[in-house]
Amino acid sequence: MRTLSSSASISLFALALTLAPAGCGPIFTLDTPSGMIELKDQGSYAYRAMTPDGVVLGVRVIEDAGKTDVAFWVQAVTLHMKELSGYALLSSVDVTTASGSAGKELRFGHDEAGKPYVYVVRIFVAPKHQLVIVEAGGAKDEMERNRPMVEAAMASVKLR
Amino acid sequence: MVLALVLAGCASAGGSAASPVMASPDVAAASPPPPPPSPSVVASDVDYEARLQFLDTPIAGGSVAPPTHAKQPPHAPGLPHAPVPAKPVLSAPAAPTEAPPTTATPAPPPRRESLLIYTATLVLAVFQVDASLTKIEELSRSVGGYLASRNDTSIVIRVPRARFQEALGEVAKIGDVLHRNVEAQDVSDQVVDLEARLKNARAVRDRIAQLLQGATATKDALEIEKELARVMGEIELMEGKLQLFADKIAYSTVTVNFQALHTSEVHAMARLPFPWLQELGLSTLLQVR
Secondary structure (H helix, E strand, C coil), X not given: CCCCCHHHHHHHHHHHHHHCCHHHCXXXXXXXXXXXXXXXXXXXXXXXXXXXXXCEEEEEEECCCCCCCHHHHHHHHHHHHHHHCCCEEEEEEEEECCCCCEEEEEEEEEEECCEEEEEEEXXXXXXXXXXXXXXXXXXXXXXXXXXXXXXXXXXXXXEC | CHHHHHHHHHHHHCCCCCCCCCCCHHHHCCCCXXXXXXXXXXXXXXXXXXXXXXXXXXXXXXXXXXXXXXXXXXXCCCCCCCCCCCCCCCCCCCCCCCCCCCCCXXXXXXXXXXXXXXXXXXXXXXXXXXXXXXXXXXXXXXXXXXXEEECCCEEEEEEEHHHHHHHHHHHHXXXXXXXXXXXXXXXXXXHHHHHHHXXXXXXXXXXXHHHHHHCCCHHHHHHHHHHHHHHHHHHHHHHHHHHHHHHHHHEEEEEEEEEECCCCCCCCCCCCCCHXXXXXXXXXXXXXX
């Protein structure tokens, strides 16, 4: 039986790496700010981090969204939050990831037990047609206080 | 002393407080002829203050009944025949100068019709509530009635007594009748009582007016005026109540409450069947592990 030489093995390994599907690794990266701690094993969240005063940042990756049209999902999310969940849409702006992917940011307000909260959702389509949903939320005062840090973290998202 | 004179006037002019006197001419035939009016009781307006004049305006008419049942007063040829009123009212004119019947054996009085207030409440199941509300409002006008009140799911209309059954029939055609309640409230006793009390009060008022005319001392005049004002207030109250009865008898009330018909539950909006979409929001985001 003929065995492979070491150089052939290395070449084959490199070839395997280049041919490996892109989905094998994380399709996004995000810089966790120093004021937040990343949490592990967060169920349906691919990423979740939070501040000591309760502001949470999360990322979901939807592999089988069925449709990768940002406008479609912006409308779906807006209607869901407004009509079914009782959130008030405060703003809707175009945003871009650090890697240049275009998306939309929706900012909602929500009152719970008389206390105001803010909930931010950014919707992107990854190069391999997955949906990437970046969320941030917390009590209104805390969100305002941490806004620069949260926005910087959201803006650091890169899609692969 | 003035008040004693007033009370004496009450006893002489009235005398009927204990036994109600039927105001309608047909029933009056059965009762003993009224005593000849005292010269001090004047039916016409007392010419001393303008405010009393309107109280002597007689409320014309006979007993309240649907227009098809109008009766002629059988025993008083001297009285003008009361035409059937478009909006029937309750009491006969106060006529102290009415001549007693001349027949030796008065005929038995015809049975007075009960004074009834009709109300109906229906619950209808319909597909389009708003359109049905409009139909009922138009129906009320078509039968000569009017809209009393309306909101998103119910409507109250007033219809002429004579067309009450017709209106109910038309309303029932608009949807499925889930519930129906019709009531007839007999207010004859209350009306008769009010009419008798009103007649007495008017007699008292006339007597007091006469006394006021004859008062010489200012103190006496003031006391009589005070009593007169009180009696006039009572008269106004009773006249108002009688008018209210007349209105409720003339126009029946129909209340219709609507229920939306549905054979199966339909969600207001179909939802995209994606679990991640349903999970969006603060309640999931903030529930960290």
